[in-house]
Amino acid sequence: MGQAMRRTQAERSDESERRLLDATARVVAEHGVSAATFDAIGRSAGYSRGLATQKFGSKQGLIEALISDLHxxxxxxxxxxxxxxxPGLEAVLEYVDLYLRHLGDSPASRAYFMLLAGSVADASDLRAAFERSHERVKARLVSLIRRGQAGGGLRPELDADSAALMVGSLLLGVSVQWLVDPQVDLDAIRRTSLQTLKLALAAPAGK
Known part of the structure; x- marks a missing residue:
């Protein structure tokens, strides 16, 4: 029975953390970074300010947890x-396709890029958390690109790290533009991005 109780407590802890993270993303997306106080987040999640403090220690701890969670x-x-x-080329293009198809699906994406913009503008310590997140994306893309080069689908002369950074920067640029102008035609940008990347990355036929 004690073990069942411990599991229940763990489940409650997981649920409260999930609700606090979701509430943080919602508050940031709807009201801006400065509005994401422990009071506002606690109210949105249905908890007290004290629980958010207990879970994450500080606002920076909460935002770092949110960045990692969104990734x-x-x-x-x-x-x-x-x-x-x-296959490598297909995987890279599918990655870009899925990213751009779902960019505007939830407040989480908007919150992520609002936080990113704020951390860069303020030269805050949160930049390190975003750097870690972006390095994880780069590592995934490098792996896909190198596999494509080994399989013959991607240009062998490409520097995989630079190519991955280029793809990631394209996605980041589109995301920031969407943040500035939520009415931007993401579907048209998605199609153009896929066509452009295919031309840039695909190994010439017969090579």
Whole structure:
């Protein structure tokens, strides 16, 4: 019975953390970074300010946890498409396609880029958390690109690290533009991006 109680407490802890992270993303997306106080987040999640403080210690701790969580959510979505089992070029293009298709689906994406913009503008310590998140994306893309080069689908002369950074920067630029102008035609940008990347990355026929 004690073990069942401990499991229940762990489940409650997980649920409260999930609700606090979701509330943080919601508050940031709807009201801006400065509005994400422990009071506002606690109210949105249905908890007290004290629980948010207890869970994350500080606002920076909370935001760092949110950044990591948003990245994990993105990776979980991508994992369902088994990109690592597809040919390299196809996997890279599918990664870009999925990213741009789902960019505007939830407040989480908007919150992420609002926080990113704020951390760069303020030269805050949160930049390190975003750097870690972006390095994880780069590592995934480098792996896909190198596999494509080994399989013959991607240009062998490309520097994989630079190519991955180029793809990631394209996605980052589109995301920031979407943040500035939520009415931007993401579908048209997605199609153009895929066509451009295919021309830039694909190995010439017969090579």
């Amino acid at each position: 994990d959510q993105q990776e979980a979505k991508l994992a369902a498409y088994h990109l690592d089992q597809r």
